[in-house]
Amino acid sequence: MDSQLDGIFYPQSVAVVGATATPGKIGFMLMASLLEGGYPGQVYPVNPGQPALFGRPAYPSLSAIPGPVDLAIISIPAALTIPVVKEAIAKEVKGIILVSGGFSEVGTDTGRNMQAELRELAKSSRTIIIGPNTLGVANPMFNFNGTFQTTFKLLKPGKVAVVAQSGGMCTHIVHALTDHNVGISKCMSLGNRVGLDFNEVIEYLGQDEETGVIALYIEGLDHPRDLLAAARVVVKKKPVVALKSGRGAGLEHATLSHTGALAGSYRIYQAAFKQNGIIMADTVTALIDYLKALSYQPPAPGNRVAIISVQAGPGIVTADQCREKGLALAQFSPETKSLLRQKISLLNSVDNPVDAAWVSTQPGDCREVLDAVLADPGVDAVIVASVFLEANMGLMWALTETTDCKKKPVVVCLDSPGMIAQKEIMALENRGFPVFSLPDRVVTGLAGLVRYGEIVRA
């Protein structure tokens, strides 16, 4: 199985059935994605009406392509797909990405029957069929964009894998991760799942060395227990975070699939996912915050948080949010308090949240404050929070040089109007400290690290 999925994520050659020179068409965007993305393998456009496309020879059919093809991406009307899928299987392609829509999701007998036939074809062959009704697959590390979303050339290679039932939500999530400076290892839209479902992809990504965090977007499941079983094995090794939609009654008409045993009961999903060590995100924003924190920092050994802020207000707001998200405010040891009292003005608090206002211009002092708080046995994690002001940036530079923060997560809240703090943010994130611009979002990120710590220790 694994080697077959390698053929999809690292194909040596790709054929695009339905390739066209007409801008705006899916078959155009599929070609543009491969070529603009710098895909290193062979690309074969397939279109019976064209001798050449995108400056390369085009082929009338898959079987007319000389030599082997690893992956066939198919975007043609639904009614024409079955013979082409059979042809691809006969050519022994490793995988098929069936972009075409018009199957069970339209609710007609024809659609359902065609989908049933695809399912049989998938079952009876070694070829993996992704979709139908899928956006496709991308692997930024391999410069491979096998989707019609040409923007995926912007993705940064990284640790987060995204597996989404919906192509639109796959796109939304990876776009948002890109905007939050979070890299992607692989992403995939499953669509109608005739031949490949969540559990198989989770198993594969669990073994994948390039993937450190797995994100799932789920609308409805036919076999929820398979997903839970696959996740249970993986979650001790790498975090699995899920967003479930289609939560309320009356939204069934809108979900792409609504035949799952658990569909419609969000509470049952929440309970089952929690029990199996999957972190549940309620919103896309929370999903992004969890993924960002988990891709940058280690799980927290406990839930006792120290907050070091510049100016009291941001510290208080952050402390409120910690409490509301189930995190505790750490109590400092007498040793820590005494060191803080030496460094910090009598005008400011050395209790948690610490207001480092008057040391914030002194990187050396800042570093001592940070190191002392990190070394305190009563502290499990640290939030550093500040608004941008030139004079506050000493604290941020000190953090990039702080010594011992491999075992306790450190996350940062720093705003950057007009990208004014871009230099500091890049320095922090290059050193592994994720930066969030709003206080509640840094706390959500940290709550993900605390939750994952509990899962690992459970």
Place this chain on the structure above:
Amino acid sequence: MDSQLDGIFYPQSVAVVGATATPGKIGFMLMASLLEGGYPGQVYPVNPGQPALFGRPAYPSLSAIPGPVDLAIISIPAALTIPVVKEAIAKEVKGIILVSGGFSEVGTDTGRNMQAELRELAKSSRTIIIGPNTLGVANPMFNFNGTFQTTFKLLKPGKVAVVAQSGGMCTHIVHALTDHNVGISKCMSLGNRVGLDFNEVIEYLGQDEETGVIALYIEGLDHPRDLLAAARVVVKKKPVVALKSGRGAGLEHATLSHTGALAGSYRIYQAAFKQNGIIMADTVTALIDYLKALSYQPPAPGNRVAIISVQAGPGIVTADQCREKGLALAQFSPETKSLLRQKISLLNSVDNPVDAAWVSTQPGDCREVLDAVLADPGVDAVIVASVFLEANMGLMWALTETTDCKKKPVVVCLDSPGMIAQKEIMALENRGFPVFSLPDRVVTGLAGLVRYGEIVRA
């Protein structure tokens, strides 16, 4: 009273007591803020040890300045402030911004006594004292940055006024608004509030023609009923949105003020604010989303939301969020459904959420779809949601030309990895449609417009 506050927001001349040429000092940043911000009035640095500062004559004292001074900004050690405040009052300045800290917030008898003396001075004179322990005041429309936060030169003039107890949170909020393309009419940090409190500023801003939305950041109140009474009068004319911090027991040591009658009981605040028509934000993120929507769009006539998405997934996720935030999914009339059925592929839903996938490349058809949904009497507000794809942008351009959306709010969710949709986002926001990058955040924004509609109609 109003004319006195005009003297603070539109001063003709400003003296900076404690001005210095030493970078990193507050007295340096105060001067830099005024000069870099392009302040059009007279600036008088006051420092007894310097004949000149920033290329202009410096004065040994306030009284040595020839001619009148509207506003004195004071940043000197606490122990030296009382005589300077007296001198400013004698010079008949309209306002004093007392940046210096070291009063009641440090918890010493000396600090408390000095603060009591300041309060008496404020009470017995016509001069308004802001602070002590304040960041200051800014009015971007007037190019006036009377704070030590030099970044406020980046603020865009606009409709939102921000009044914050904490300088750090004032900064955090206006920075975030700036990053979300929301303009500021005025902003102010109240600090320890010896001479000016929320109620007086709310009254002033209620009359202020440049202010369309009022944001409050509150830690603790001495006179909560005064604030509620002032807000009650204003909320029918313009929305008031509040974020309250210091919510839990045990955070009192960290709040700048904790003598308020209602301090410590967040539930009581929530109930009282709601009863008086103040919109409560639980997080800074929600505050920003409310303010953005309220500054761009009219209040909603009801809570029935239509969602027009490209691709089903983003529509479903948005619908989930609507429900969880108390909004209802609109039921379309037969006329609307029939028009949608003509325009939209049989592959896609014309129920709410509408999937406009296959019309998204046709601005003319998109416009008809948008106009039909807006005209439906069962629809109170519209969310347009899409990921960025060149082919989807027809929907966004159609929206910029949509005719009738003055009475029903329209808000947009559009992502923009690497700023790729910057052109479309600017076009939408210039036409008055606020753009949010994440589905739950567009729904939060709309929920603010629905809530404000209820307040206006109550």
